[in-house]
Amino acid sequence: MSGCRVVLVGWGAIGQRVADLLVARAMPGAAIVGVAVRNARAVQNLPNGAKVIVDPDMLAGLKPDLVVEVAGRAAVAPWGRAALAAGADFAPASTSAFSDPLLLNDLVALARAHQRQVLIPPGALGGIDALSAASRLGLDTVRHEIIKPPAAWRGTEAETLCDLNTLSEATTFFEGTADQAAVRFPQNANVAMISALAGIGSARTTVALVADPAAQRNAHRLFAVGDFGTLAITLENRPIPTNPKTSELTALSLVRLIENRVSPLVI
DSSP, X not given: OOOEEEEEEOOSHHXXXXXXXXXXXXXXXXXXXXXXXXXXXXXXXXXXXXEEEXXXXXXXXXXXXXXXXXXXXXXXXXXXXXXXXXXXXXXXSOGGGGGSHHHHHHHHHHHHHTTOOBOOOOTXXXXXXXXXXXXXXXXXXXXXXXEEOGGGXXXXXXXXXXXXXXXXXXXXXXXXXXXXXXXXXXXXXXXXXXXXXXXXXXXXXXXXXXEOTTOSSEEEEEEEEETTEEEEEEEEEOEETTEEEEEHHHHHHHHHHHHHTTOSSOO
């Protein structure tokens, strides 16, 4: 198999976890050749051979095959455009950016023009392959519930919608469309946009956000009904040790995506 030159956009908890896992698993052919950040002086412990870049215009010089964004929704537009124009595929983790349909259409058109792809990783979700497959035949409803301990919702709008300190039972403090959830809760609802893109779109996908004092881990419940039958999936994720608001599976899904580019067996 040919190699895959990877550039990570962002060097926070997810980016560092992805890099550590790739090194530990030692998949032949997968190499992180660059890390994009806003402040080069703050970057430490880079993978061997990786160069620091601070501007999308510097991306083409690294000749990447794949650019993976883990820096936040503001990074999706500039780095996505630069990646596709440089002849690389683009995998954004901050999918809440696609609550702006014009941005998604723009990147898809750019990918088509350069014969590249925008790759949507499943993030902290399971069953996205089944949901996406089912959508080919037609879906009637998709509901996505995101359940987290009250502490995981601090620092978000949830603090104004319920009293996180006094909850005695699971409380749904928001229910609306996926695009509404992605706009109002961007750090916690990237996955809402993933399920919407895989299924029936952001305007028709219902998202419920729940604070549960009995919850020990971040959880997702995905329900779908359509011509294929019914789907019901529950997933409880352990958080990344360095960031309790981010699920370990988010990083693992990106590792899988990268390894699938060089593995002779793809699942």
